[in-house]
Amino acid sequence: MSDPLVIESIIGDRGDPALAGRLHEIGHHGVMETLVVDPADLPRRRFHSLTDAGTACFVALPRSARLFDGAVVWLDGQRAIVVRVGEQRWLRLAPGANAALELGYLAGNLHWRVRFDGDCLLVAVDGPIEAYLARLKDFQQRGKVRIVE
Amino acid sequence: MRTNGHGAARVGIGGPVGSGKTALLERLIPLLRGRGIDLAVITNDLVTHEDAERLRRARLLEPERILAVEAGACPHTVIREDPTLNMEAADSLDRIFPDLDLILIESGGDNLASTFSLDLVDYWLFVIDVAGGDDIPRKRGPGVIQSDLLVINKIDLHPYVGVDLQRMRAEAAAVRNGRPVLCTNCRADEGIAAVADALCDAVLYRGA
Incomplete structure (x- = not known):
């Protein structure tokens, strides 16, 4: 089993115009993945989870950060991971x-x-x-x- | 792994009075230190520093790594409704020891309804014991149901208190929908490594 991606920050909001272009590009040429978080688990800063594509992630955020629906937590040339909050x-x-x-x-x-x-x-x-x-x-x-x- | 500048991982230990929370801490501390984990502890008591003093006397950690919070009233208030005192204590440990990996926060002894706020901790375990009765899991208290890890302690006592340990463990697993349940005998250091593994895997990502 490969090492998980370690997510240590929230890069921004997927609705942010500054990120939208890059996300759009990755949507065409790379992989857009979704990390579903249960509403009750939103306050958590450290946990293991899998994206919808099966990528293992270890979330280790600073205490000042809090996940939200649409949070972009991974972004490189090939892959973006965006948080989706499960239905409450x-x-x-x-x-x-x-x-x-x-x-x-x-x-x-x-x-x-x-x-x-x-x-x-x-x-x-x-x-x-x-x-x-x-x-x-x-x-x-x-x-x-x-x-x- | 250490996440620089993010503060230490925070793990809560709750459970009823006398279930063995401090005894579990006394076993976990040397084990975790032996794994190279830089840690500190916060204890919660009603109106004393009893548990912190017990840990200091045991010399398991430098005294400055053990802080005490006096709840003053219901112990669950300071770990759930308003955990400010504990958050401030943990923040101060992060400032004093910037390389800290882990802060263990022991709640004051409470009842089965006790739970931790996820604003305070990243992960929490709930300690019950066989001498408290094998009906505890069936009572489905929030602590038993919602904790990330349930620990059944004092398993060596089950023949003397008329408890069917196998059934107690099975009922605990059933009410928790398969979330983990571990058994310990803190006096004999039994089962402690598995508890350490579970919390390390959950919040430190460094394994055993």
């Missing part, structure tokens, strides 16, 4: 009457990552959905929450 699944919850505070408390107590959308609470699903549904079961049975999607 969300659980959309509608609190029952007078239950919004209690639902918010539950989500906080369980350290769920949330967003707000109108009257709904969106919960980031970072593991098996069953684990989230199990925690909501009692709330559902008591009419304190409705799972919208």
Whole structure:
């Protein structure tokens, strides 16, 4: 097995005009590879992974760096590697009457990552959905929450 | 490999009170040093420097390479919700020892819900022990489920506490969807090399 590519910096954003030309050229004459990163793993600075082409990578970023969707992490004459953030699944919850505070408390107590959308609470699903549904079961049975999607 | 100017890799060690986190550190430190890894340690305690003092007394590292953080309250707060104190401690170690490869951050003893923020660490392991009961994996605590590596310690005690170790290990692997589980007996230095291999492979890319 060959040594992995060691990725030690984020070169830029694929949308950056300064990089777009080079990426376009590599797309025609070289290899464009994608490194998929799970949303929950974005804060990681050091990890092993494979690109979609099977290239082994060892990511070892400085602590000040943070990966993002579209981050160009490798660029040479023949190859570019661009980060794509995997799809984040969300659980959309509608609190029952007078239950919004209690639902918010539950989500906080369980350290769920949330967003707000109108009257709904969106919960980031970072593991098996069953684990989230199990925690909501009692709330559902008591009419304190409705799972919208 | 050393990534110049990027700071040392940071590895968290969490787990319940008395599961053997400090004992694991005491075994890991000489092993990692023997592999040429330049390391330092941060310990977290509630209101004392007990674990840091224990490590200093053991003379496994120079005293200035062992920092103590007093959590003051819930131990998980300073490794997850607001890890500022630990981040500052790790940053200071990076400044003092610019060639540092690795910083091990031991959490204060907590419960099964304890997890590390990935803003603080690159990789974290969770230590449980057989004397705590073989039902711990089945309880599916976030520490057991989400850690990068689960360590089951004190395996030598299983005949004395009525624990079916094989079943405990199988249930741990099942709830973790195949993520790694290792068994150790820190007192006898058993299984420690495998833990060192796992964390070196994960964050240092230098192997055994």
